[in-house]
Amino acid sequence: MARDNAFNFSAGPSVMPLPALESARDQLPDYMGSGVSVMEMSHRSKQFQEIFDSTKLKLRTLMQVPETHDILFLQGGATLQFAAIPMNLLEGGCADYAITGNFSKKAAQEAEKYGSVHIACDSSPTGHDRIPSQEELDCTEVAKYFYYCANNTVYGTEWQYVPRVSAPLVCDMSSDILSYPVDVSRFGLIYAGAQKNMAPAGLTVVIVDKSLLGREMAITPQVMSYKILSEHDSMLNTPPCWCIYMLGLTLDWVRAQGGVEAMDALRRERAALLYDFLDNSRLFKAHALPGSRSFMNVTFSTGNSDLDAEFVKASSARGFLNLKGHKVAGGMRASIYNAMPVEGVKKLVNYMKEFELSHV
Ligand SMILES: *Cc1c(COP(=O)(O)O)cnc(C)c1O
Numbered sequence: 001m002a003r004d005n006a007f008n009f010s011a012g013p014s015v016m017p018l019p020a021l022e023s024a025r026d027q028l029p030d031y032m033g034s035g036v037s038v039m040e041m042s043h044r045s046k047q048f049q050e051i052f053d054s055t056k057l058k059l060r061t062l063m064q065v066p067e068t069h070d071i072l073f074l075q076g077g078a079t080l081q082f083a084a085i086p087m088n089l090l091e092g093g094c095a096d097y098a099i100t101g102n103f104s105k106k107a108a109q110e111a112e113k114y115g116s117v118h119i120a121c122d123s124s125p126t127g128h129d130r131i132p133s134q135e136e137l138d139c140t141e142v143a144k145y146f147y148y149c150a151n152n153t154v155y156g157t158e159w160q161y162v163p164r165v166s167a168p169l170v171c172d173m174s175s176d177i178l179s180y181p182v183d184v185s186r187f188g189l190i191y192a193g194a195q196k197n198m199a200p201a202g203l204t205v206v207i208v209d210k211s212l213l214g215r216e217m218a219i220t221p222q223v224m225s226y227k228i229l230s231e232h233d234s235m236l237n238t239p240p241c242w243c244i245y246m247l248g249l250t251l252d253w254v255r256a257q258g259g260v261e262a263m264d265a266l267r268r269e270r271a272a273l274l275y276d277f278l279d280n281s282r283l284f285k286a287h288a289l290p291g292s293r294s295f296m297n298v299t300f301s302t303g304n305s306d307l308d309a310e311f312v313k314a315s316s317a318r319g320f321l322n323l324k325g326h327k328v329a330g331g332m333r334a335s336i337y338n339a340m341p342v343e344g345v346k347k348l349v350n351y352m353k354e355f356e357l358s359h360v
Contacts, residue, residue: 056073066185072205090217139165178198271296271298274334
């Protein structure tokens with residue numbers, strides 16, 4: 001199937017902006033007349049340092065990251081941060097965790113190895129179909145930080161507010177970073193695996209309040225210490241060079257589209273097309289409750305797993321790729337990240353209407 005006929009709804013790694021891929025293709029064997037590919041450059045070279053610095057600056061500008069916060073470009077995925085966060089911030093204390101999906105649950109389980117974890121809320125009794133309200137959050141006064149996952153990639157729910165808590169906020173934004181404006185100054189730490197909405201797999205972006213640096217446990221590996229990583233400007237060891245370069249190209253595209261405000265308008269448009277259809281469908285039903293619904297991962301099903309499988313197969317043959325839901329949630333999931341054109345969602349909805357007509 002040619003790319004022209006395909007829309008990729010993969011949850012991650014996922015669709016990237018075509019102009020970013022095209023620039024990478026053009027520069028692949030010879031970056032700007034340097035005689036080498038970005039893949040072949042020393043990370044200590046002047047040329048790579050320029051790529052690194054400009055990418056960091058582009059991210060700082062687009063997200064309006066204040067100078068109080070450092071930006072780190074790391075490896076290990078979001079999952080490494082499940083351990084790095086408690087190792088750096090939990091020493092001898094307790095942290096509050098909001099459990100609203102499988103990734104926040106995994107993060108809490110990892111943190112329990114390093115200190116005590118208090119569950120501030122847990123949406124598992126209702127199948128993670130909702131985000132708790134501010135009033136429902138049960139926070140402890142002594143918490144070293146409050147942890148939550150802004151967008152639950154698997155279940156398709158998303159926090160529509162930033163929790164008001166006294167402890168520093170730590171947030172997993174892997175699947176919704178750069179899709180709406182964020183007041184970074186309110187957060188102690190924001191992190192995101194890049195492969196959902198920014199770059200290829202292999203890069204994790206960490207944005208950390210510098211006043212939180214230097215609290216790591218003695219056992220923390222150097223390569224996981226935010227203080228040491230920040231002191232070395234993410235170059236304690238070889239950073240994920242190619243992914244950082246690709247992130248720069250994605251950020252150029254985001255800026256050309258009008259920045260995070262434009263991304264926010266587009267994500268609302270894409271999500272509304274799908275949820276409006278689902279709420280009026282006689283075949284498909286959305287999983288997440290109104291008010292908690294993700295703008296990035298729309299989860300739904302027919303209620304019949306055989307019919308779900310038939311839909312996934314038939315839609316794939318028509319170019320709507322990777323609509324199968326995560327194994328723990330079942331059903332379908334349309335991941336509609338920044339780089340998904342609105343046209344792709346319109347065509348998907350039209351196809352779902354067609355499928356519905358022939359199945360009810
Ligand atoms: C994908 C994802 C993760 C896991 O990311 P890895 O980079 O594979 O470790 C964690 N949190 C969220 C919200 C995700 O979407």
